[in-house]
Amino acid sequence: MNGESLPQTSRIPLYEGSTQFRHWRFSPEQLAETRSLLNAAAVAVIRDAFESDQPGSSSQVSFLSAEEENLLVKLYLGKIPQLCGIFRFPEEVEATAMSYLKRFYLKNTVMDWHPKNVMLTVVFLATKTTNYPIPLDAYASRIPKTTPGDVLDLEFLVAQSLGFDFTIWHAHRALWGLWLDIQTLSDIPLDDLSKAYDGALTSIRASRFTDAEFIYTPSQIALACLSIASPALASAWLRSKSGQGSDDAISAMLEPLKAMVLSQGSLPDVEAVREVDRRLRLCKNPEKIPGTNAYNKKVAEKQRKAEEKRLRKAELQRKAMEDGDPFGSTLTAQADLDDDDDDE
Amino acid sequence: MDAVERANAEHQKRWAKDQKVGEGTYAVVYRGREVATGRKVAIKKIKVGLFKDGLDMSAIREVKYLRELKHQNVIELLDVFSSKTNLNLVLEFLETDLELVIRDRSLVFLPADIKAWTAMAFRGLEFCHRNWILHRDLKPNNLLISANGHLKLADFGLARDFADPGYKMTHQVITRWYRPPELLFGARHYSTAVDIWSVGCIFAELMLRTPYLPGESDMDQVRTTFRALGTPTEEDWPGHKKLPDYFDAGQYPKTQLRDLFTAASTECLNLLSRCLIYDPYKRISAKEALFHPYFSAMPYPTHPSKLPKPAKKGSTMPLEEFDGNVDFEGSGPGVRANPPNKLKRKLSSDELGSRPIARRLDFSQHS
Numbered sequence: 001m002n003g004e005s006l007p008q009t010s011r012i013p014l015y016e017g018s019t020q021f022r023h024w025r026f027s028p029e030q031l032a033e034t035r036s037l038l039n040a041a042a043v044a045v046i047r048d049a050f051e052s053d054q055p056g057s058s059s060q061v062s063f064l065s066a067e068e069e070n071l072l073v074k075l076y077l078g079k080i081p082q083l084c085g086i087f088r089f090p091e092e093v094e095a096t097a098m099s100y101l102k103r104f105y106l107k108n109t110v111m112d113w114h115p116k117n118v119m120l121t122v123v124f125l126a127t128k129t130t131n132y133p134i135p136l137d138a139y140a141s142r143i144p145k146t147t148p149g150d151v152l153d154l155e156f157l158v159a160q161s162l163g164f165d166f167t168i169w170h171a172h173r174a175l176w177g178l179w180l181d182i183q184t185l186s187d188i189p190l191d192d193l194s195k196a197y198d199g200a201l202t203s204i205r206a207s208r209f210t211d212a213e214f215i216y217t218p219s220q221i222a223l224a225c226l227s228i229a230s231p232a233l234a235s236a237w238l239r240s241k242s243g244q245g246s247d248d249a250i251s252a253m254l255e256p257l258k259a260m261v262l263s264q265g266s267l268p269d270v271e272a273v274r275e276v277d278r279r280l281r282l283c284k285n286p287e288k289i290p291g292t293n294a295y296n297k298k299v300a301e302k303q304r305k306a307e308e309k310r311l312r313k314a315e316l317q318r319k320a321m322e323d324g325d326p327f328g329s330t331l332t333a334q335a336d337l338d339d340d341d342d343d344e
Numbered sequence: 345m346d347a348v349e350r351a352n353a354e355h356q357k358r359w360a361k362d363q364k365v366g367e368g369t370y371a372v373v374y375r376g377r378e379v380a381t382g383r384k385v386a387i388k389k390i391k392v393g394l395f396k397d398g399l400d401m402s403a404i405r406e407v408k409y410l411r412e413l414k415h416q417n418v419i420e421l422l423d424v425f426s427s428k429t430n431l432n433l434v435l436e437f438l439e440t441d442l443e444l445v446i447r448d449r450s451l452v453f454l455p456a457d458i459k460a461w462t463a464m465a466f467r468g469l470e471f472c473h474r475n476w477i478l479h480r481d482l483k484p485n486n487l488l489i490s491a492n493g494h495l496k497l498a499d500f501g502l503a504r505d506f507a508d509p510g511y512k513m514t515h516q517v518i519t520r521w522y523r524p525p526e527l528l529f530g531a532r533h534y535s536t537a538v539d540i541w542s543v544g545c546i547f548a549e550l551m552l553r554t555p556y557l558p559g560e561s562d563m564d565q566v567r568t569t570f571r572a573l574g575t576p577t578e579e580d581w582p583g584h585k586k587l588p589d590y591f592d593a594g595q596y597p598k599t600q601l602r603d604l605f606t607a608a609s610t611e612c613l614n615l616l617s618r619c620l621i622y623d624p625y626k627r628i629s630a631k632e633a634l635f636h637p638y639f640s641a642m643p644y645p646t647h648p649s650k651l652p653k654p655a656k657k658g659s660t661m662p663l664e665e666f667d668g669n670v671d672f673e674g675s676g677p678g679v680r681a682n683p684p685n686k687l688k689r690k691l692s693s694d695e696l697g698s699r700p701i702a703r704r705l706d707f708s709q710h711s
Contacts, residue, residue, distance in 0.1 A: 014474065014475060017412070017414065017475075018412055019411050019412060038347075041347070090508075090511075092508065107347065107348055108346070108347075108348060112346065124398070125398075125399070128397075128398075128399065128401060128404050129404055129408055131504055131505075133397070133401055135397060136396060136397045136398060148396075151398075152398045155398045155399060156392070156399075156426055156429075157348060159399060159426075159431075160348050160349075160351075160352050160426060161348050164407050164411060164424040165411055166404065166407065166408040166411070167408055167409075167411065167412050173507065
């Protein structure tokens with residue numbers, strides 16, 4: 001090669017270039033910390049809101065803990081497959097919506113946004129991001145007590161909370177790949193194959209109730225789920241990939257993952273969650289409930305700011321007119337940082 | 345303010361809009377800059393409030409795929425934020441596009457230039473395909489060109505992933521002149537080969553300086569294609585007569601690309617012909633194309649910074665008609681677009697029955 005040197009492009013595996021790998025990967029400790037910090041910050045904000053609504057009122061409120069929040073989210077994760085079943089959406093939609101709901105609550109608290117509302121929005125958004133769109137009216141009309149507005153109002157917030165990272169790499173796709181691989185192996189008992197696949201898929205669906213996707217790669221989850229269904233097939237596949245080398249490291253890594261799927265891959269006890277939901281009614285952020293003082297105050301504040309901005313803009317224009325240039329001389333950087341070129 | 349809103353406001357503050365540079369029904373494009381560095385950017389503001397179904401599909405596709413794709417030959421999405429009911433995509437600022445370059449009659453293309461653009465298009469496309477993404481709207485004005493000459497795939501509003509084999513896809517994709525025959529015949533299952541056909545058409549257009557297969561309707565597109573490349577037989581393309589929208593477009597004889605692309609090298613024509621194979625299974629893949637001898641043969645591709653580009657922005661004149669011609673002046677064969685109406689040729693349309701596809705190159709009356 002002559003001329004200038006080529007940029008050093010070390011090829012990274014495709015998965016490592018994904019937003020899922022770059023933005024949504026945590027250790028179990030980081031995950032716990034993220035949730036507890038989020039919860040503490042939310043409680044502080046809501047406590048203030050209560051106080052501004054009615055001084056002294058926050059002292060009797062029993063706020064939710066991070067664990068309790070998570071429990072409630074999990075209950076609504078369970079509603080997503082039901083909802084998708086009504087519409088016969090493909091598994092891609094269901095799995096994507098579940099990932100979105102979990103990601104949403106790494107950025108938001110249930111005390112601001114109740115998962116029963118967010119759930120409807122994530123499913124609708126997932127139909128679009130996975131390329132199975134249906135008209136909003138058709139969607140909302142089949143869900144009891146839901147207007148199109150209920151679904152759309154949160155769409156922007158959900159998209160923002162996801163950081164606009166819409167692509168999800170799913171474990172069920174990785175399992176499909178494993179299954180195709182396995183069929184090319186020699187000396188495996190063929191009659192067990194489809195039973196093992198079905199069993200593994202059941203475990204994959206269970207894994208969606210857990211934090212597995214935040215901690216492990218889709219292929220790791222797929223292999224663990226296959227290993228739950230058929231340890232023999234999983235290790236036969238591992239041997240075919242690792243040659244004579246030892247696969248102990250991978251097997252050891254799979255154990256906590258399998259344990260997680262088996263122990264946490266089910267819906268929480270409804271009674272326990274009902275208790276959480278009851279308390280949530282009392283500790284919801286009053287700024288998000290129309291009619292409360294805190295809500296009215298927030299709306300008034302927003303209007304005041306908008307008015308201020310309008311006045312500032314009018315003032316700038318007036319000045320420009322005085323300067324003899326009705327189109328405004330070169331505005332300062334400050335002025336056009338705003339998004340006030342909107343044609344609302 | 346919620347944490348999420350606050351984060352959005354932080355993103356918004358990083359960018360400033362300077363000047364409106366384009367407006368469509370659903371989007372406005374601004375030239376802008378990064379406040380901290382002054383770096384030029386393009387900000388595409390999509391008016392979400394206008395859609396009764398919320399965020400619309402093309403915005404979702406564009407954001408979804410560009411968030412994942414980082415490559416020298418794919419436009420970079422720098423940031424996304426919302427303002428009121430608008431979605432704002434902050435994209436790297438790209439000066440021009442390949443369509444403007446092709447149409448600029450003052451520019452002369454050397455074979456090495458055409459090779460460079462084609463190579464960059466294939467590199468960007470190979471990256472998309474490696475990431476399981478079909479572009480589905482490749483055409484010269486979706487291939488943008490940066491100030492330093494790099495070509496980048498843009499406009500992912502029709503893109504989709506193809507990691508879900510077995511699901512039907514729409515055949516109403518790709519701008520007509522660049523649409524492959526399987527889509528014209530209504531195929532609902534297709535693959536990366538659709539994008540390759542488009543690149544083939546663009547490759548040909550770079551040599552001709554005029555669209556290679558300019559059909560006037562979807563039906564005419566089939567005839568135009570067959571007229572250029574001959575009507576496929578069952579052997580050329582097994583099963584094509586069973587496609588949903590198949591119709592008998594008439595019998596046209598096989599042609600030699602050499603007759604039209606007189607100045608092109610053998611490797612060049614070989615690559616072109618492999619992009620334009622009727623049977624999608626036999627069409628070359630982006631990866632194979634990158635290893636094609638055309639790219640390693642002399643002359644080497646022009647360095648991006650040395651590629652021709654329009655002198656001044658906005659100076660390209662709208663043109664009613666484009667003719668292709670080869671200019672043998674100068675050191676090597678270069679292809680130059682003709683000034684309008686300079687070479688009006690009588691078209692030998694009798695043997696073909698109607699309008700020809702792309703004009704034969706005529707060397708008899710160059711100035």
